Amino acid sequence: MSFPTLVIGSRNAKKRDELVGLLTPHGIAVKTLADFPDLTHEVDEDGDTFEHNARKKATEYARALGQWVLADDSGVCIDALGGAPGVYSAHYAGKHGDDAANNALVLEKLAGLPPEKRGAHYVAMLVLADPTGEVRAETRGECHGRILAEAHGAGGFGYDPLFEVREYHRTFGQMGPAVKRAISHRSRAMRAMLPPILKLLATT
Numbered sequence: 613m614s615f616p617t618l619v620i621g622s623r624n625a626k627k628r629d630e631l632v633g634l635l636t637p638h639g640i641a642v643k644t645l646a647d648f649p650d651l652t653h654e655v656d657e658d659g660d661t662f663e664h665n666a667r668k669k670a671t672e673y674a675r676a677l678g679q680w681v682l683a684d685d686s687g688v689c690i691d692a693l694g695g696a697p698g699v700y701s702a703h704y705a706g707k708h709g710d711d712a713a714n715n716a717l718v719l720e721k722l723a724g725l726p727p728e729k730r731g732a733h734y735v736a737m738l739v740l741a742d743p744t745g746e747v748r749a750e751t752r753g754e755c756h757g758r759i760l761a762e763a764h765g766a767g768g769f770g771y772d773p774l775f776e777v778r779e780y781h782r783t784f785g786q787m788g789p790a791v792k793r794a795i796s797h798r799s800r801a802m803r804a805m806l807p808p809i810l811k812l813l814a815t816t
Contacts, residue, residue, distance in 0.1 A: 615813040620644045621673045621683030662737035675745035686736040730758045734797040749808035753801030
């Protein structure tokens with residue numbers, strides 16, 4: 613069975629690799645926004661929920677490209693900070709994608725809190741849009757843990773070196789890609805998304 617190409621609505625190489633690794637074993641040809649150098653449209657992620665931003669990216673990029681697009685919005689929600697940084701995770705310290713500054717700001721805000729008060733969870737929202745820009749499927753994944761007082765591990769991205777999954781006693785930054793792919797918020801959302809992707813793309 614052949615499927616139409618699926619475009620990942622992101623230029624984040626590490627996020628792309630995580631999603632591609634879950635899709636290609638099913639025979640789905642995957643591209644990303646980086647494969648469309650003539651694409652000038654940029655989505656303004658101005659929503660106050662993960663759902664809003666993921667829908668906006670999926671629908672706008674699908675219409676701009678005339679392709680099936682799978683978009684995500686994700687971030688870490690910290691209990692002691694009232695759910696922050698949440699949808700603002702990528703630019704919590706001001707500059708988009710500055711992981712070091714974002715992590716430093718989180719540590720500063722949580723300074724002095726004991727481990728039992730540093731609970732947090734990662735959220736990933738995935739939205740699939742067809743080439744007309746209509747939303748065809750949505751899934752959400754979460755992974756619960758806590759924020760450590762210092763970074764451990766150099767793997768992953770974002771807040772991964774601070775985010776410890778309690779039952780593994782390791783941060784995402786210390787886990788290899790295969791382990792993270794098995795338990796992460798994004799992989800959980802992706803596993804839930806696979807059945808509708810396979811069904812919808814098989815009928816086009």
